[in-house]
Amino acid sequence: MPRGGKKNNSRGRGGRGRGGGRGGWGPSSGARQPYVEVTKQNERFERFYNELSIVPEGEEREEFWSAIKRELPNSFRFAGSKGHALAVQKRLVEHYVPEITSVKYNDEPVEPPKPIPWYPEQLAWAMTTPKNVVRKFPPFASFQKFLVSETSVGNISRQEVVSMIPPLLMDIKPGMAVLDLCAAPGSKSAQLIEMVHGGEEARVRKVLHDIAQKEKRQLSPDGMEVKAEMEQANSEEDWSDDGRSTGLLIANDVDYRRAQMLVHQVKRLNSPNLIVMNHDATLFPSIELPKGDGQKSSILKFDRILADVPCSGDGTCRKNPNIWKDWIPGNGLGLHCVQVRILVRALQMLKVGGRVVYSTCSMNPVENEAVIASAVDRCGGLAKVNMVDCSDKLPGLKRNHGLSQWKVMDKAGRIWSSWAEVDAAKEKAGPDDESFARLVEAMFPPTDEKLPFERCMRVYPHQQDTGGFFITVLEKRSEIRARPESEPKKVKSNLAPSIISVVNEIEASTANGDDPDGLHHLESLDKLVPIHTNPDDDMDNGNAPPVARQNQSNSQSVGSAGIKRGLDEYGEASSAKKIRLREGAEDPNLPGEQDRQVHWPPPPGAELSLTEHRHDDGAPPLTYPPPGNELDEPTTPVDEDTDAGVSLPSQTDNRTSKRKNNQPHEEPFKYLDPSHPELLSIYAFYSLSPRFPRDRFMVRNATGEPVKAVYYTSALACRILEQNEGKGMKFVHCGVKMFMKQDAQGRDICRWRIQSEGLPIVEAWVGEGRVVRLWRRETLRRLLIEMFPKVAADGWQELGEIGERVRDIGMGCCVLRVEASDAEDGFEERMVLPLWRSVSSLNLMLPKEERRAMLLRLYNDSSPLIDHSQEQRAARTEPNHAQPSSTRPNYSATQADVDAATNGGNKVKGVNGGIGKTEDPVALTAYVEAEASDAEDAALAAAQVTRDEVREVAPGVADEDDRFNRTV
Ligand SMILES: C[S@@+](CC[C@H](N)C(=O)[O-])C[C@H]1O[C@@H](n2cnc3c(N)ncnc32)[C@H](O)[C@@H]1O
Numbered sequence: 011m012p013r014g015g016k017k018n019n020s021r022g023r024g025g026r027g028r029g030g031g032r033g034g035w036g037p038s039s040g041a042r043q044p045y046v047e048v049t050k051q052n053e054r055f056e057r058f059y060n061e062l063s064i065v066p067e068g069e070e071r072e073e074f075w076s077a078i079k080r081e082l083p084n085s086f087r088f089a090g091s092k093g094h095a096l097a098v099q100k101r102l103v104e105h106y107v108p109e110i111t112s113v114k115y116n117d118e119p120v121e122p123p124k125p126i127p128w129y130p131e132q133l134a135w136a137m138t139t140p141k142n143v144v145r146k147f148p149p150f151a152s153f154q155k156f157l158v159s160e161t162s163v164g165n166i167s168r169q170e171v172v173s174m175i176p177p178l179l180m181d182i183k184p185g186m187a188v189l190d191l192c193a194a195p196g197s198k199s200a201q202l203i204e205m206v207h208g209g210e211e212a213r214v215r216k217v218l219h220d221i222a223q224k225e226k227r228q229l230s231p232d233g234m235e236v237k238a239e240m241e242q243a244n245s246e247e248d249w250s251d252d253g254r255s256t257g258l259l260i261a262n263d264v265d266y267r268r269a270q271m272l273v274h275q276v277k278r279l280n281s282p283n284l285i286v287m288n289h290d291a292t293l294f295p296s297i298e299l300p301k302g303d304g305q306k307s308s309i310l311k312f313d314r315i316l317a318d319v320p321c322s323g324d325g326t327c328r329k330n331p332n333i334w335k336d337w338i339p340g341n342g343l344g345l346h347c348v349q350v351r352i353l354v355r356a357l358q359m360l361k362v363g364g365r366v367v368y369s370t371c372s373m374n375p376v377e378n379e380a381v382i383a384s385a386v387d388r389c390g391g392l393a394k395v396n397m398v399d400c401s402d403k404l405p406g407l408k409r410n411h412g413l414s415q416w417k418v419m420d421k422a423g424r425i426w427s428s429w430a431e432v433d434a435a436k437e438k439a440g441p442d443d444e445s446f447a448r449l450v451e452a453m454f455p456p457t458d459e460k461l462p463f464e465r466c467m468r469v470y471p472h473q474q475d476t477g478g479f480f481i482t483v484l485e486k487r488s489e490i491r492a493r494p495e496s497e498p499k500k501v502k503s504n505l506a507p508s509i510i511s512v513v514n515e516i517e518a519s520t521a522n523g524d525d526p527d528g529l530h531h532l533e534s535l536d537k538l539v540p541i542h543t544n545p546d547d548d549m550d551n552g553n554a555p556p557v558a559r560q561n562q563s564n565s566q567s568v569g570s571a572g573i574k575r576g577l578d579e580y581g582e583a584s585s586a587k588k589i590r591l592r593e594g595a596e597d598p599n600l601p602g603e604q605d606r607q608v609h610w611p612p613p614p615g616a617e618l619s620l621t622e623h624r625h626d627d628g629a630p631p632l633t634y635p636p637p638g639n640e641l642d643e644p645t646t647p648v649d650e651d652t653d654a655g656v657s658l659p660s661q662t663d664n665r666t667s668k669r670k671n672n673q674p675h676e677e678p679f680k681y682l683d684p685s686h687p688e689l690l691s692i693y694a695f696y697s698l699s700p701r702f703p704r705d706r707f708m709v710r711n712a713t714g715e716p717v718k719a720v721y722y723t724s725a726l727a728c729r730i731l732e733q734n735e736g737k738g739m740k741f742v743h744c745g746v747k748m749f750m751k752q753d754a755q756g757r758d759i760c761r762w763r764i765q766s767e768g769l770p771i772v773e774a775w776v777g778e779g780r781v782v783r784l785w786r787r788e789t790l791r792r793l794l795i796e797m798f799p800k801v802a803a804d805g806w807q808e809l810g811e812i813g814e815r816v817r818d819i820g821m822g823c824c825v826l827r828v829e830a831s832d833a834e835d836g837f838e839e840r841m842v843l844p845l846w847r848s849v850s851s852l853n854l855m856l857p858k859e860e861r862r863a864m865l866l867r868l869y870n871d872s873s874p875l876i877d878h879s880q881e882q883r884a885a886r887t888e889p890n891h892a893q894p895s896s897t898r899p900n901y902s903a904t905q906a907d908v909d910a911a912t913n914g915g916n917k918v919k920g921v922n923g924g925i926g927k928t929e930d931p932v933a934l935t936a937y938v939e940a941e942a943s944d945a946e947d948a949a950l951a952a953a954q955v956t957r958d959e960v961r962e963v964a965p966g967v968a969d970e971d972d973r974f975n976r977t978v
Pocket of ligand 1: 265289318
């Protein structure tokens with residue numbers, strides 16, 4: 011079929027099928043055919059892997075095929091900070107495992123979940139009991155509830171066991187800069203973030219403890235001595251920012267909508283050290299760092315890079331059964347080029363001594379060993395890039411060595427042992443025979459340098475009842491100048507330098523210090539390309555400057571990465587111009603490409619219907635499978651993160667190179683002046699320690715003014731965002747929401763409340779004046795069950811141990827510290843929660859699902875939540891606001907008070923900010939009670955209310971402060 015013909019939609023079928031029905035723990039959508047009923051036959055798939063002998067013939071091969079045809083066990087990981095993850099895991103171990111062990115199903119004992127033996131700290135588990143049994147068999151009901159509620163709040167992440175391996179081999183240390191090049195939907199990014207923050211909690215606590223000690227002894231108030239002591243104690247640790255992690259994770263995906271899924275997935279880990287980007291990994295732009303003292307700006311190089319590349323995904327057929335019917339050899343062949351390019355780009359961006367972990371969920375050597383061989387070769391061989399021996403890592407994980415010999419199946423299903431064989435056959439067949447299309451020499455085992463393929467890792471389904479996976483760890487030994495793919499091996503090209511070789515030069519000279527800013531070279535790189543007046547035309551015809559093209563590249567999805575690139579099949583393109591014009595290659599409409607599939611993992615733990623992935627927080631659905639694969643028009647999600655919505659490209663955008671001005675709009679990231687009046691009010695109200703950084707607060711709107719939310723980022727993220735502003739980088743997410751605007755009235759109430767996401771970062775630096783401490787389980791239980799408990803003015807003691815403190819603390823946001831203790835009625839785990847103190851009530855600012863999850867985990871309590879706001883609303887609608895005397899304030903508001911307050915609206919407003927004059931609490935209270943916020947009530951009642959919205963309306967939604975204390 012000629013190029014430009016019928017659009018490929020078969021990837022869509024495959025993608026949809028694989029995505030469809032892979033739900034969470036909740037009720038099944040019913041759309042997915044049980045795996046046992048799927049026809050598990052594909053002649054070429056089976057013949058190929060049998061002929062390759064990836065496992066020896068005989069018993070083991072039978073085990074391999076029988077495992078691959080069995081339903082995949084469910085697996086999950088306890089996510090988040092280690093302390094918290096272990097606390098949730100403990101609940102499983104101590105409560106649910108014994109409970110399940112006593113269950114019998116069909117008269118057989120049920121196998122309880124088991125920890126994955128090689129996963130650190132028993133934080134990953136798997137269970138063979140089928141999901142539908144767990145869902146429907148009554149003895150599992152409470153376990154099922156636990157799984158659902160902990161997954162919904164992000165404490166449990168459903169993830170394929172083998173997909174957990176790559177991050178574990180990255181050897182991430184504190185302070186490292188890490189890049190996840192192909193990150194969506196984000197299960198590995200989530201692991202990586204946890205690693206970037208490894209040990210942080212304990213370090214910050216130690217810093218605070220030591221500061222307190224020093225202050226008591228009136229020693230150095232700046233804590234320098236403390237730090238020096240600690241550095242001595244453990245120089246491996248990251249103490250440079252008062253114990254906070256100084257590391258960074260950049261998580262990237264070429265597909266904008268998948269990048270949004272990624273944001274959704276990782277942002278609940280609340281990391282200020284995370285940036286999400288949206289670039290084509292093959293052309294990932296160099297990120298500038300600002301100049302240090304007396305130095306010029308430089309290019310960021312990474313300590314660790316994960317290249318979990320797009321692949322045919324045939325190792326996942328146990329959970330993506332459509333692979334059985336859709337597997338064709340063209341899948342792997344078509345992806346090889348883009349996989350090599352991603353890996354080469356990763357190696358370029360790596361520090362010397364740094365590591366790239368390359369992984370796929372495919373078993374095909376064309377996508378695995380051949381890619382490693384090709385990338386190592388292009389980067390200068392083993393002298394430059396070492397293949398790391400990981401055989402001693404993850405003891406207990408059964409694995410095979412990589413293959414040192416393999417064969418390649420062409421699109422027609424013929425199997426070839428060597429390139430020489432193909433060459434000869436090609437010659438005989440003549441130029442019109444298209445069945446050889448896509449075959450390139452680099453897909454075959456290398457014949458020159460002998461590579462230690464035994465250092466690659468292959469994990470097969472029968473080894474520990476998982477999917478299939480491939481992983482290799484590469485280490486950069488010295489600076490590299492990657493040979494452009496257009497240049498034949500070991501033959502020096504005398505043609506004009508290609509873009510890639512100039513990029514290599516920039517990378518190398520920047521790293522060598524010859525040109526530390528790399529800017530001179532970037533200029534010369536851009537000069538390679540003629541300058542045109544209409545940038546859009548440039549994008550379209552391939553003449554755009556490379557930096558601009560890199561930024562344009564998000565229009566190329568996996569499909570596009572795999573589909574739009576690569577006209578320059580190895581050895582064909584020989585100039586910069588030709589490389590620029592390679593768009594259009596690997597076209598799905600090329601013969602044999604119409605059915606090619608790319609593996610699109612859906613978000614872990616997400617409840618997926620056939621065509622859409624709905625946020626578990628009720629946010630508008632993101633379409634899944636990705637662009638080009640779906641049937642329905644995607645809906646436009648509103649970016650909860652920014653002060654404005656974000657509009658997504660239309661369905662076709664990601665599949666067309668003519669994207670022109672249809673780029674998704676991202677609100678800019680603008681850092682605030684540390685002495686901005688709004689920040690000053692925050693520092694003052696919360697007595698924020700001067701040691702808490704004040705130059706990392708950011709907003710997301712073009713004005714740069716704090717309108718709705720103030721975000722916090724790490725120092726390095728701040729430097730990157732500031733330095734690269736306006737340079738075409740596609741940053742789609744960064745920062746943790748720390749303060750939310752609250753339209754609070756009252757002279758002393760801060761108009762910014764602490765958002766629960768940011769609380770763990772800032773709480774330790776909040777002064778005692780805004781802290782409430784709690785020790786007893788019963789006290790917290792009441793606060794969890796009861797929303798807006800109304801407390802009479804003389805009845806604060808009803809709140810038990812916190813009553814007096816809460817009475818005295820003054821209205822507004824405070825920090826509830828739940829302290830651990832050995833007491834019988836005490837907590838084992840320390841917790842921090844946001845609290846809102848109103849005129850006469852109190853409220854934990856937690857979404858309902860989090861309250862429920864905590865009640866279940868801490869108290870095994872699934873009683874319904876009591877929302878006192880309902881009673882209060884009902885009371886307000888009754889004549890004279892009749893209320894039980896126990897819940898009434900010790901003053902009474904008459905209709906006259908209400909009238910006075912409402913009629914003299916500016917009098918009431920005057921309470922806050924001195925607009926009016928009266929500060930009469932009676933008038934104020936009466937007014938507030940009379941004017942419950944309909945808007946917020948409506949927001950709460952709305953079916954699509956998001957978790958963030960719940961948080962945002964929570965503080966004053968139903969209380970007497972409704973009218974005044976609400977999120978702007
Ligand atoms: C195997 S998945 C990654 C899974 C992910 N690492 C995880 O653990 O959740 C491959 C991802 O690569 C992305 N992708 C495909 N081509 C790409 C390219 N050229 N640059 C960057 N990302 C790409 C796809 O959008 C897809 O999300």
